[in-house]
Amino acid sequence: MADKPSKYDKRYLAAVDAAAAVFADKSYHGSSTLDIANRLDIKQGSLYYYFRSKEEALEAVCLEGIKHQVEHLESVIAEQVSIAEAVTMLLRYNLQSLMDRADYMIVFNDDRQAIPLERRGRIREQSVIYHKLMEDLFVQAQGQGELSTELDPHILVRALTGLISSVFSWYHQKNEIDVDKIADQYSHIFLSGCLR
């Protein structure tokens, strides 16, 4: 089944990776295909052997960016853990992803809206799935009495994704950060609040 990756496959992945790095650094509109080519040590025109257009490169980066997040959320749901555990797992995974695949996360976060509407279908699809899965998680937890039923599940989803986005602000941190400590404090705030 899984053939060994051809040279083309390897170079293609390198090209996506270079695009991710450049877009993360200078934003999609702020970077040029020349920047990407330079990072790959090839000439600007050669990029078009791998991408039909600059937009196609952005789409590839964004899809790669969200894919793991959806898969992880699905795996968390499959584990049937408590909502508290689920929230903690999600926050840890996102913070860890930010460390491991920062470029993809940043580009997905900052530049996905630069994909023209007619191309955005596949990204939106994944986003909608992600939100839906999370909303179901909350509704189920409310049904089981774990979660306050006075809170609108839709608002819960936005609050948690907002919290998750805020982990991006840790990225430019000078000193090493303690992923688990930060994720645990975030979940504590979301789950139990910060009041004494």
Add this chain to the structure above:
Amino acid sequence: MADKPSKYDKRYLAAVDAAAAVFADKSYHGSSTLDIANRLDIKQGSLYYYFRSKEEALEAVCLEGIKHQVEHLESVIAEQVSIAEAVTMLLRYNLQSLMDRADYMIVFNDDRQAIPLERRGRIREQSVIYHKLMEDLFVQAQGQGELSTELDPHILVRALTGLISSVFSWYHQKNEIDVDKIADQYSHIFLSGCLR
């Protein structure tokens, strides 16, 4: 003291406003000075009577975007209310600002990093002030026993600003939204969590 605004002043403000609208719609790098000029019904070159450069326009929009937020935070602190009230007021104000001055808020949020470093001083200054004020607010609340001392104030700041940013996701909402309901549920989550 406050002279009546000259025609220049009024047109200048209109130009900043047009820039805000265009940048919010297509992002800074994605929009052109022609787009801004079209929105003002003047020719592209005429814009340069009001701005020395496109970057200067972005800076003006961003400064306008953050100014009110800092002022509001200062006024909240001056009122010496409980931390719970302070958080609720901040969330309400931000959600209301998003309704009233969406373009400025969106541009500040999405495009401020497009300002070149050598120009970014004044914006950073305001951002730093904002974060510092908020951190002081939390430290003080911890000192008074209102807030759990186990939570790192720095993390609290990021969590709350993350929550605040997440209100942006309400902007493209089709139906009218109930600002107070949403803000109150957000503060409830931040203050007391969502567990039952």
Add this chain to the structure above:
DNA sequence: TAGGTATTCTATAGTTCTATTGAAATAAGG
């Protein structure tokens, strides 16, 4: 209404960027 100032326009230089094309180089296979 004349003269001056403020505002906008026209035209364009100069740059940068995307995407294409056909040729050249490189690698792979027999």
Add this chain to the structure above:
DNA sequence: CCTTATTTCAATAGAACTATAGAATACCTA
């Protein structure tokens, strides 16, 4: 080693964009 397929390059068309300069027009005040 020769043939063929893959990958990269060189060169460039063509479009878009920023910023400038000087001419034209609108506006105001005396």
